[in-house]
Amino acid sequence: MKNRLAISLFTLCSLLFTASAAHAMHISEGILPFNWALLWSLLAVPFVAWGLYKLKKESSVDLSFKPLVGLMAAVVFIISCMPIPVPTAGTCSHPCGTGISGILVGPAISILITAVALLLQALFLAHGGLTTWGADIISMGVMGSFAGYCVFRGLRALKAGLWIAGFMAGLSADWATYMTTSVELASGIKGDSPFLPLFWKVLLAFIPTQLPLGILEGAMTAGMVVLLYKKRPDLLVKMRVLKHEEVTG
């Protein structure tokens, strides 16, 4: 009897962990207690302000910049709502899309784009939330965009090919988001328990989907960058992703 109970419990837990992680990396409304929600929101403010400053600066020179950022936010929204199959978990999961936006428009505007996509998802899809908006901006917007941007630029400086640089940027953006989300979740739900053991458990719970999902997101990001290079290299030059000589040469 005890054994049967144990097996049922174990199976249930395994199913639950894979299923929950499949719902991507938004922290749901209400998970974080008030003090943690406030802390993450305050941490997110300077990054969003930096994005708004860049937006104001760029759009004062180019009136098409705001529509472009809005459309990119719509693209990130759609990409992060698209289900892609994760073979190891047997479920579908959603990519972040912050790696590619970090590459294309830089981390400051990418943070702003993520903030907009997250707010729309929170208000109309119950993915994420208003009180977890700050935490989600930090994990997906700040960590994802910086990881994607820095890895892509770093690898390109080391003369890596577009596919490899794109792949590593998407992968690192996804995994950086996943690591930060684990920290935020563990700190939010730990209560009186110690932080580290719970952090490792949350991290482990995400592994079945997030490890392969990172690889899938890397492949998707690489595919996007290569497609843009083949079809519209002028856009990559305009967005300062590539230099003019790299396209013509």
Place this chain on the structure above:
Amino acid sequence: MEVFSEHPKNDHLLSRVDARVKLSVSLLVLAMVLSYKGLAFPLFTLCISLVLCMGIKVRPKVFFLRFSEPVLIAFVVIMIKFLFSGQDAMFSINPWGMTITGHKDGLMDGLQISSRILGAVSVLALLGFSTPFTELMSALSWLRIPRGLIEILMFAYRYIFVLSEDALVIYNAQKNRLGYSSIRRGLSSFGVLAGSLAIKAFDSSQNTATAMIQRGYDGSLPLLKQRPLRLAEVLFSLFFVVIMGIIWNL
């Protein structure tokens, strides 16, 4: 996308309440839900929100779709806290040499967090269902959310529907050509789809900007004009917040 495109009905009991009032009350109730130590208040909030959602005739399918993810997350949180957190053991079993222990205090913590999730999501869902997008943007601007952020929100909202239709057309074309018949092909197709959307976004932004400049766009979008707040709705919302505050304090 079906849930997203579910526009709030125009005529219901919350449609006459100003979006600024709804947003302010929602934020205050959310703060109360998050700071409450226990199950009662978040569950009470959930019940009130459910009744109000039924009152404004939200379709049950849309409602359950909106709640499906938070309910699952709440359940997982209960299991994580029950099995991996706490001191007061309820039972312990050893399948295949592994020790699985259920904790009473962990279970209580998990239930508390889950009630918070459901209560908070219900408030947010009610706000989303009862308030049209343009009114919500106007209310955000009243709350001193920076204008640049609101403008990007408005551009993004407008183009989500356009781009999602394009994405669907590309996806169906890829599917008909066996673009998703294997993982490798699926990934490649997904990259092409996402890349095509990015190209479409770049091109559309240029065309949109040109069209807008021709119509007098000077770099900022107009927002909905706010009417003066009615005394009755302010007093009623204050009364509601005070009642919720009293229940929170019980």
